[in-house]
Amino acid sequence: MDDFIAARSQMAMSLGFHIIFACVGMVMPFFMAISHYRYLRTGDEIYKGLTKAWSKGVAILFATGAVSGTMLSFELGLLWPEFMKHAGPIFGMPFSLEGTAFFIEAIALGFFLYGWNRFNKWFHWATGVLVGISGLASGILVVAANAWMNSPAGFDYHEGVYSNIDPIAAMLNDAWFSQALHMVLAAFVSTGFTVAGMHALMILKRKNIEFHSKAFKIAATCGCIAALLQPISGDISAKDVAERQPTKLAAMEAHFDTEARAPFIIGGIVNEEEQKLDYAIKIPSLLSFLAHGDVNKPVTGLNEFPKENWPPVAITHYAFQLMITLGMLLCGLSLLYFIAIWKKQHWMHTNWFLRLFVFAIPLGFIALEAGWVVTEVGRQPWIIYGIMRTKDAVTPMPGIVYSFYIFTSVFVSLSAIVIFLLYRQLKMVGRLYDVTDPNFGIKSKS
Amino acid sequence: MLYVVVAYLWVSLYLYLILGGADFGVGIIELFTGKNNRSRVKNTAYKSIGPIWEANHMWLIIAIVVLFVGFPIIYSTLSIYLHIPLLLLLLGIIARGTAFAFRHYDAIDDEWQQVYNRIFQLSSLVTPFFLGIIAASTVSRQIDPSATSFLAAYVYSWWNPFGVAVGVFTMCISAYLASIYIIGEAGDKKFIDYLIRKAKVYFVLVLGAGSLVFTTAYWTGVPLFEWVFGGLVGQIAVLLATVSILILFWAATRYKSTLMRMCAAFQVLMILIAATYNHFPELILLADGSALSLVDQQSSEKTINVLAWGLLLGSIFILPFLFYLLYSFHKKSAFQDE
Numbered sequence: 214m215d216d217f218i219a220a221r222s223q224m225a226m227s228l229g230f231h232i233i234f235a236c237v238g239m240v241m242p243f244f245m246a247i248s249h250y251r252y253l254r255t256g257d258e259i260y261k262g263l264t265k266a267w268s269k270g271v272a273i274l275f276a277t278g279a280v281s282g283t284m285l286s287f288e289l290g291l292l293w294p295e296f297m298k299h300a301g302p303i304f305g306m307p308f309s310l311e312g313t314a315f316f317i318e319a320i321a322l323g324f325f326l327y328g329w330n331r332f333n334k335w336f337h338w339a340t341g342v343l344v345g346i347s348g349l350a351s352g353i354l355v356v357a358a359n360a361w362m363n364s365p366a367g368f369d370y371h372e373g374v375y376s377n378i379d380p381i382a383a384m385l386n387d388a389w390f391s392q393a394l395h396m397v398l399a400a401f402v403s404t405g406f407t408v409a410g411m412h413a414l415m416i417l418k419r420k421n422i423e424f425h426s427k428a429f430k431i432a433a434t435c436g437c438i439a440a441l442l443q444p445i446s447g448d449i450s451a452k453d454v455a456e457r458q459p460t461k462l463a464a465m466e467a468h469f470d471t472e473a474r475a476p477f478i479i480g481g482i483v484n485e486e487e488q489k490l491d492y493a494i495k496i497p498s499l500l501s502f503l504a505h506g507d508v509n510k511p512v513t514g515l516n517e518f519p520k521e522n523w524p525p526v527a528i529t530h531y532a533f534q535l536m537i538t539l540g541m542l543l544c545g546l547s548l549l550y551f552i553a554i555w556k557k558q559h560w561m562h563t564n565w566f567l568r569l570f571v572f573a574i575p576l577g578f579i580a581l582e583a584g585w586v587v588t589e590v591g592r593q594p595w596i597i598y599g600i601m602r603t604k605d606a607v608t609p610m611p612g613i614v615y616s617f618y619i620f621t622s623v624f625v626s627l628s629a630i631v632i633f634l635l636y637r638q639l640k641m642v643g644r645l646y647d648v649t650d651p652n653f654g655i656k657s658k659s
Numbered sequence: 660m661l662y663v664v665v666a667y668l669w670v671s672l673y674l675y676l677i678l679g680g681a682d683f684g685v686g687i688i689e690l691f692t693g694k695n696n697r698s699r700v701k702n703t704a705y706k707s708i709g710p711i712w713e714a715n716h717m718w719l720i721i722a723i724v725v726l727f728v729g730f731p732i733i734y735s736t737l738s739i740y741l742h743i744p745l746l747l748l749l750l751g752i753i754a755r756g757t758a759f760a761f762r763h764y765d766a767i768d769d770e771w772q773q774v775y776n777r778i779f780q781l782s783s784l785v786t787p788f789f790l791g792i793i794a795a796s797t798v799s800r801q802i803d804p805s806a807t808s809f810l811a812a813y814v815y816s817w818w819n820p821f822g823v824a825v826g827v828f829t830m831c832i833s834a835y836l837a838s839i840y841i842i843g844e845a846g847d848k849k850f851i852d853y854l855i856r857k858a859k860v861y862f863v864l865v866l867g868a869g870s871l872v873f874t875t876a877y878w879t880g881v882p883l884f885e886w887v888f889g890g891l892v893g894q895i896a897v898l899l900a901t902v903s904i905l906i907l908f909w910a911a912t913r914y915k916s917t918l919m920r921m922c923a924a925f926q927v928l929m930i931l932i933a934a935t936y937n938h939f940p941e942l943i944l945l946a947d948g949s950a951l952s953l954v955d956q957q958s959s960e961k962t963i964n965v966l967a968w969g970l971l972l973g974s975i976f977i978l979p980f981l982f983y984l985l986y987s988f989h990k991k992s993a994f995q996d997e
Contacts, residue, residue, distance in 0.1 A: 290738030305728025313973030
């Protein structure tokens with residue numbers, strides 16, 4: 214593995230893990246706050262237990278997200294010093310605001326976790342909501358920085374010189390809105406389905422059924438609403454990408470030749486050498502419609518661009534296909550969920566229905582990672598789209614491959630421990646959090 | 660506005676050194692406490708830093724963001740030539756932070772606690788060491804952008820006796836700060852006396868490591884002695900630090916924990932002033948005799964202005980909230996953790 218590939222792999226892997234920790238860390242506080250609100254309104258002790266149980270999950274993920282985020286703020290420089298030298302002053306604005314948001318999140322979490330019975334109960338509740346809001350704000354701000362890499366703004370560029378820098382214009386770049394919207398919804402979808410699925414699993418195991426059913430409903434409702442909204446946001450993103458980054462859109466659809474009434478392609482095996490797609494299903498004119506809102510408008514193909522500016526077509530295409538397939542599956546499951554709520558309430562207690570949610574535990578996050586691959590790999594070969602190539606940004610230090618191995622083992626073990634801890638929290642629900650459980654309050658070393 | 664940004668950079672680094680340092684120190688103390696007192700130290704430590712450790716580590720991120728937005732060339736130079744110690748620092752921060760959180764949030768109390776404890780304690784020891792090494796290498800004139808060999812460019816830039824001495828010094832300072840810091844949460848007198856004895860040991864170690872820093876500085880040609888004692892500001896700082904040590908000793912006999920904390924924090928402040936004032940605004944001294952200065956390397960005026968406003972507005976939100984958090988949890992009331 215050469216150093217450049219090692220640096221890219223390390224960055225991709227770090228972000229790939231961080232995105233999971235960060236998404237759970239920014240969405241779970243809302244679940245926690247909803248449950249807390251129910252408790253304060255109804256006085257139902259189960260909701261109090263659930264709030265506490267979820268707050269432990271938030272604390273674990275927040276700590277993990279905080280350290281992986283710290284790692285990333287260093288890795289940007291460790292791996293891409295040339296990029297940071299020029300980009301830092303331009304796209305730094307969202308990072309400095311994100312620092313504030315994250316700081317507030319840390320403080321609010323301190324209040325929330327240690328504030329039971331110490332403060333006015335609604336103040337305490339509000340600190341929990343603030344954890345969610347500031348977490349969400351951090352996420353949106355970080356996406357602004359990524360959006361700037363896709364849609365550079367706020368500076369003039371001439372032969373390697375970056376002048377007339379305007380950090381505010383850079384932050385308010387064209388891609389920010391569509392990317393942030395898509396990211397936030399994706400965070401709710403993936404976290405919602407993962408949390409709902411885990412509680413569904415516990416219901417299937419007939420453990421603390423009332424507790425887990427309440428948890429399941431909150432998480433599933435949030436996840437399902439977001440899943441149904443996500444296609445709308447996807448459409449906004451597609452139109453935006455078609456306009457700003459035609460090579461990315463073309464790679465997503467493995468679309469080599471410019472054509473009007475371009476078909477929407479499902480599946481297929483990318484044959485980059487012969488520039489065609491084998492065994493694909495094509496829906497006539499749909500791509501033109503999705504990209505431009507007009508079936509007759511041509512969609513630009515990859516061949517309009519020099520080959521050195523193409524992103525890796527196969528990876529981008531497969532990742533995109535994976536994302537939309539999983540997205541559609543989750544939409545379908547969401548529809549079933551709302552049918553169950555409104556018309557067929559007995560479904561909620563059936564094994565097949567709960568099993569579907571257990572099956573969906575990883576799907577949201579796989580879709581989220583696939584979407585991340587689409588946006589990042591689809592931006593290549595550029596680190597700043599159309600301005601700076603990724604290979605020109607990498608550190609001159611040799612031996613990055615070892616750093617890649619170290620980081621990989623750190624992230625893999627970190628994730629393993631997080632999963633282990635969450636599993637142990639789930640296992641202990643009866644003793645620690647569910648007041649209706651006969652074992653509640655029994656402390657033992659098991 | 661440049662000076663607002665520089666002030667934020669400096670204050671963030673200082674706060675990270677005392678707050679983050681005390682965090683690390685807690686782990687070091689735990690490591691060097693015998694079995695009999697270890698769980699008490701652990702509980703007291705948790706009381707002191709539990710609700711705020713994540714906030715403490717935000718100061719480092721703020722310093723990093725200020726560097727890459729306001730002084731990108733300084734940030735990229737550090738990132739390139741100090742890649743290895745930065746990486747090791749990061750690994751320490753990760754291991755420490757997660758182990759600290761995990762040992763508290765593991766729902767089952769079993770042998771895994773030992774694993775978390777070990778990781779927490781060892782990484783608490785190692786992390787400030789690399790923090791010190793990095794700080795030392797910014798002024799030791801070993802960073803050489805014209806170096807051609809791997810060792811010269813990426814290893815000798817930080818690995819030298821002076822760096823190691825500053826690393827050890829930072830470890831000792833962290834432990835010293837923590838030993839003073841947690842006294843306030845200790846509870847009964849016997850245990851306070853125990854912690855005060857510990858603090859005295861760490862104080863002696865700080866003095867020892869300090870003289871090692873001066874010796875190695877002389878040896879490797881870093882004009883540290885001149886920076887500290889060559890100017891009026893340095894001399895006054897040393898004098899005030901000495902006075903505050905006396906006050907601290909007096910406060911220790913009267914069990915005035917807040918005053919002790921203030922004195923310890925003040926001493927670190929004086930050390931930092933004495934060490935940086937003389938070569939300000941030069942932040943990185945390079946091997947060829949030139950330097951990267953905060954004034955020359957600042958990014959465009961507009962970026963600096965926006966950054967300064969961002970920091971000021973952020974502070975309006977953060978500081979009252981942070982103080983209220985510290986205030987709420989440091990009241991003498993019974994600590995409830997649920």
